[in-house]
Amino acid sequence: MRIAALVDAIPAAAESLADFIEKNGGERPPQYPTLAEAFAAEDIDLVALATPSGLHIQQGLEVLAAGKHVVIEKPLDVDLTRAQEIEAAAKEAAAKGIVASVISQHRFDQSSVAVADAVTKGRFGRLTSAIASVAWWRSQGYYDSGDWRGTWSMDGGGALMNQGVHTVDLLLWFMGRPVEIHAHTARLAHERIEVEDTAVATVTFENGGLAVLHATTAAYPGLTVRVQLMGSEGSAVVDNDRLEYFHSKDAGGESADMGLQGGGNQAEQELARYPEEDYKAADPTVYPAGHVRQYRDILSAIADGRQAGVTVSDAVNALAAVRSVYVSATLGQPVLFDDVLAGKYNDLEVRTGSSAAESA
Structure with a gap:
């Protein structure tokens, strides 16, 4: 698994994260201002949305429409009606083998x-x-x-x-x-x-x-x-x-x-x-160990063609x-x-x- 691209409307923010990835031994990923540009240029399977809460649904729907798996950081969104919109889209996507999950x-x-x-x-x-x-x-x-x-x-x-x-x-x-x-x-x-x-x-x-x-x-x-x-x-x-x-x-x-x-x-x-070893991150110094465990479940769900442990x-x-x-x-x-x-x-x-x- 690799980070194929960073998407951010603020170039400096994407550059900063790319610097962090490179500094910690990862391959420096290319940066794009929009999801559409990233999808057009790179081979992307899974998108993790870590944007402000009020942008989650708009971006999540764009990811699902492109046929990509998606993980949305908490909370799902700030608006319940919009959240129900992506809930319906996620159910449709699941029928096509697309996994949608929310970090919990x-x-x-x-x-x-x-x-x-x-x-x-x-x-x-x-x-x-x-x-x-x-x-x-x-x-x-x-x-x-x-x-x-x-x-x-x-x-x-x-x-x-x-x-x-x-x-x-x-x-x-x-x-x-x-x-x-x-x-x-x-x-x-x-x-x-x-x-x-x-x-x-x-x-x-x-x-x-x-x-x-x-x-x-x-x-x-x-x-x-x-x-x-x-x-x-x-x-x-x-x-x-x-x-x-x-x-x-x-x-x-x-x-x-x-x-x-x-x-x-x-x-x-x-x-x-x-x-306990089943619940540890590969690197015990990593703060978001729970995130690591959830991502393991999501990747397993994609590989097995099943629903993720946490659904939309x-x-x-x-x-x-x-x-x-x-x-x-x-x-x-x-x-x-x-x-x-x-x-x-x-x-x-x-x-x-x-x-x-x-x-x-």
């Missing part, structure tokens, strides 16, 4: 796989509740570093859309399809942005389970991403991609009518089922859940997930709640 690398973490497998096998009994929290910090300088950051048109939202969408995806992967979402959002620690830096929501799922969803970029100096899953026969906690706690009644061990108060941790023995439809559902939070916060009332997915609120201009200035 945490589905390929060792801990996430262990929890998802346990859910699939019913080892936690009935899933009763979950807590998903992204407690990060982003400085004002982070938002000021790009005109598109913190805007509805190009970022699509704030802490939940940009930083929290991966955790939303994991929550849906574990708990299933949402039914109702009730949310509040606010801009409390930043200026000169349109979007929220803090969001909280309660979510009801089809299986009857309840969840609390929280995302913020106003938690100085930055805490962890934590997903806590609880059921009638077991529970699990994933903290910063590490399986901090796991207990399933079917594994035996201690039991008590009033609970173990955090005891009976089976995390170590559970992770032994999933050899999965990303649409995560985007619809985020949109549901914004709609609920704007209206000040609960909303039904299916109503949002069906486009009932497409004409609603979502807005952020209180700002730092308004709260002063």
